[in-house]
Amino acid sequence: MNNRFDRGHALVVIDVQKDFCPGGALPIENGDAVVPVLNRWIAQAVASDVPIYVSRDWHPVGHISFAESGGAWPPHCIQDTDGARFHPDLGLPSSVVKVTKGVRFDHDQNSAFDETGLAMKLRRDGITTLWIGGLAQDVCVLATILDARREGFDVILIENATRPVTLAGGEKALQEMLDAGVRLTA
Numbered sequence: 001m002n003n004r005f006d007r008g009h010a011l012v013v014i015d016v017q018k019d020f021c022p023g024g025a026l027p028i029e030n031g032d033a034v035v036p037v038l039n040r041w042i043a044q045a046v047a048s049d050v051p052i053y054v055s056r057d058w059h060p061v062g063h064i065s066f067a068e069s070g071g072a073w074p075p076h077c078i079q080d081t082d083g084a085r086f087h088p089d090l091g092l093p094s095s096v097v098k099v100t101k102g103v104r105f106d107h108d109q110n111s112a113f114d115e116t117g118l119a120m121k122l123r124r125d126g127i128t129t130l131w132i133g134g135l136a137q138d139v140c141v142l143a144t145i146l147d148a149r150r151e152g153f154d155v156i157l158i159e160n161a162t163r164p165v166t167l168a169g170g171e172k173a174l175q176e177m178l179d180a181g182v183r184l185t186a
Helices: 031-047 118-124 137-150 167-179
Strands: 009-014 052-057 097-101 129-135 154-163 183-185
Touching: 009 031, 009 137, 031 052, 031 129, 031 154, 052 118, 052 137, 129 137, 137 154, 137 167, 154 167
Parallel strands: 009 052, 009 129, 052 097, 129 154, 154 183
Antiparallel strands: none
């Protein structure tokens, strides 16, 4: 692991929920493969006293992003369902800060920064650098990273800790991230 956590750094885990893993309502191919990688980063963050923020989709029934409501996706991560839970093997400490998104009825919230107050919370906590992994690389991870850069945060993508919906989407997303000034680590 090539991690150099320091003061002002935070680990951000995006949407590692059951519905995005094999067997879920909207599975990402090998989505569960990010769990052991993220667990190593989580353990290192805890050992380094680095805060951990974790986002989750938390959609109401009939959410605007669902195909039945004119959106692009099948129903997924519906509030209080088993599929909305974090992957059971994800080793989140009790000190984790949860960021809930996707709750609005009028638009989707792919980014953990979209009307969640996350940027304010990070600044209040003295955070300047974000190490990010999770699901899916070409949707919510991408949106979160681009918003983080717009908010002025330094961002490092943990490449082994993310998977895309499609390979082509992942390649395009990675280029967008690089163009936005994101650094990469394994």
